[in-house]
Amino acid sequence: MHLPATAAEEAVAAELAGLAEIAPTGPIGPVSPVGARPDGLGSAYAAALPGARAAVLTRLWRAFACEPLPWITHRERSSGALALRIASGSRLEGPHPDPYATTFSAVRASAPPVTELLLDGRPYRRASLLVAALGLPYGEEFAAELDESTASLALSRAGQPACPEAGDLAAWEWEQRVVDGHPYHPNCRSRPGFTVAEQLAYAPEHRPVVTLGLAAVRASECRVTGEWPDRWREAGRILVPVHPWQAEHVVKQEDGPEVRPGPAAHPLMALRTLSPADGGPHVKTALSTRLTSSVRDISVYSIETAAAVSAFARSLSERLDGRLHVTRTLGAVTAGTPDLAAVLREPPEAYADRGAGERVLPVAALALTPYARSDAWRAGFARLALSVCLRVLDLGVALEAHGQNLLVVLSADGTPQRLVYRDLADIRISPARLARHGLAAPALSGRLITDDVALLRRKLFGSLVAGALGSTAGSAAALAADLAAAAPGLPSTADTRALLTGPLPTKALTLMRLSPGVPGDQWAELDNPLTGG
Numbered sequence: 001m002h003l004p005a006t007a008a009e010e011a012v013a014a015e016l017a018g019l020a021e022i023a024p025t026g027p028i029g030p031v032s033p034v035g036a037r038p039d040g041l042g043s044a045y046a047a048a049l050p051g052a053r054a055a056v057l058t059r060l061w062r063a064f065a066c067e068p069l070p071w072i073t074h075r076e077r078s079s080g081a082l083a084l085r086i087a088s089g090s091r092l093e094g095p096h097p098d099p100y101a102t103t104f105s106a107v108r109a110s111a112p113p114v115t116e117l118l119l120d121g122r123p124y125r126r127a128s129l130l131v132a133a134l135g136l137p138y139g140e141e142f143a144a145e146l147d148e149s150t151a152s153l154a155l156s157r158a159g160q161p162a163c164p165e166a167g168d169l170a171a172w173e174w175e176q177r178v179v180d181g182h183p184y185h186p187n188c189r190s191r192p193g194f195t196v197a198e199q200l201a202y203a204p205e206h207r208p209v210v211t212l213g214l215a216a217v218r219a220s221e222c223r224v225t226g227e228w229p230d231r232w233r234e235a236g237r238i239l240v241p242v243h244p245w246q247a248e249h250v251v252k253q254e255d256g257p258e259v260r261p262g263p264a265a266h267p268l269m270a271l272r273t274l275s276p277a278d279g280g281p282h283v284k285t286a287l288s289t290r291l292t293s294s295v296r297d298i299s300v301y302s303i304e305t306a307a308a309v310s311a312f313a314r315s316l317s318e319r320l321d322g323r324l325h326v327t328r329t330l331g332a333v334t335a336g337t338p339d340l341a342a343v344l345r346e347p348p349e350a351y352a353d354r355g356a357g358e359r360v361l362p363v364a365a366l367a368l369t370p371y372a373r374s375d376a377w378r379a380g381f382a383r384l385a386l387s388v389c390l391r392v393l394d395l396g397v398a399l400e401a402h403g404q405n406l407l408v409v410l411s412a413d414g415t416p417q418r419l420v421y422r423d424l425a426d427i428r429i430s431p432a433r434l435a436r437h438g439l440a441a442p443a444l445s446g447r448l449i450t451d452d453v454a455l456l457r458r459k460l461f462g463s464l465v466a467g468a469l470g471s472t473a474g475s476a477a478a479l480a481a482d483l484a485a486a487a488p489g490l491p492s493t494a495d496t497r498a499l500l501t502g503p504l505p506t507k508a509l510t511l512m513r514l515s516p517g518v519p520g521d522q523w524a525e526l527d528n529p530l531t532g533g
Helices: 007-018 041-066 127-134 139-157 171-176 196-202 244-251 300-320 363-368 375-395 431-436 453-473 476-489 494-501 509-513
Strands: 072-078 081-086 091-095 117-119 122-124 210-218 223-226 237-242 259-267 273-276 282-285 287-291 294-296 324-326 329-334 341-345 359-362 406-410 416-421 504-507 523-526
Touching (some): 007 041, 041 081, 041 139, 041 509, 117 127, 127 139, 171 259, 171 359, 171 363, 196 244, 210 244, 210 273, 223 300, 237 244, 237 259, 237 282, 237 341, 244 287, 300 375, 359 363, 363 406, 363 453, 375 416, 375 453, 375 476, 406 453, 453 476, 453 494, 453 504
Parallel strands (some): 324 416
Antiparallel strands (some): 072 081, 081 091, 091 117, 117 122, 210 237, 223 329, 259 273, 273 282, 282 341, 287 294, 329 341, 359 406, 406 416, 504 523
């Protein structure tokens, strides 16, 4: 059924039409994609809208089905269907969702998307209109974000090249093939503050080459940890890499330092992290806008702890017999504010032997490959990922091993060889567990340090199982098979028993978005596909 476009969808279409005539310019260069605007992008965007609407509605319905939302008073499951009783007395009905069917790529769809839900018998085919009709607290803002997410997702899907199932792509090219964003968050492609031109110029799925900015800041105003390269120093000053969006909308607006053009780079899956076109360390920049749920700045705490956490994680990974590599944080700098900071990180591809045909893929990209459709391959990958990450947890570190942070090194024939983990900013470290193994905890305090068993398990299980392995499997049945095949090779620990027998945690992202006054993560529990509960 044809649906009229929303204001957000119409705004994107209008901006697309105008890009043929206007090339906006930012402080360090043109704000436009490399080369000409792709022919037919406007029509491709229009064609992508129905699928984007269904993808966002599917994520929202899964959240309603699984998260502890306070205004849902009862859930009634029947064969193939689910009905929710709302506190207002309304009844919301739809298909029974598979919580692990989170793969929506054109190459491989794990389940039919939700195209319609019934609220008191009235059909709703747009997430934003449904949220508005429910009258939820903070729902007006959330509904607007859902519309923006839908429009941005359609733009992300438009103009995509055919994905090679086993092509010899560079590591950054694989990252740019992950188009659909967060598998659980309805705001999977929310990019508030970005114009269409800026999305085309900076977002990885549009495959641009980005010009990093360099802000010259007096060294006395900077806090540097690790080694900062000489090429990004000058007399008495530190050159701080700045994302071009940040340069235009934050640094410039705050009367900050002058930002000069820097190196060309490829944006990675995280958008604000970039791979320099001429090689070298990846650059994680601050981006002071909220993508999905979080503002992507870089805290002073993260800069101050970067070197110590990196050295500690590297030493811990040496106990894994070469099965896990942690990318080193080479240097980090802050000019005293989360809005002007950067981290230089070793590229994951440093741990692949290209001469032997090895390559590195982010786990989020595995669903785009033929490997994810092989039961035997997935079982081997699950065995590797679970055995390594559970061993690290037993030693005392919970990795946030979702599909963006966790990468896998594949042999020339596609066999999983070992893991690479990047971005240590949100791991959790347990001094008590480390002490049980005779290991010294790093000299740190703050949010990275905890002995809370529930928190440690949520951090790992929610990212690795519900996120990385679930998205690779594509369904509860496939994930159950993967876990069952991997189980005999896993370490015999209380953590392993909890993972294989208890409910599986996942972040309650919709609840968090509708609870802006509640700090920190909130959680939902998914049925364990091995046990059905």
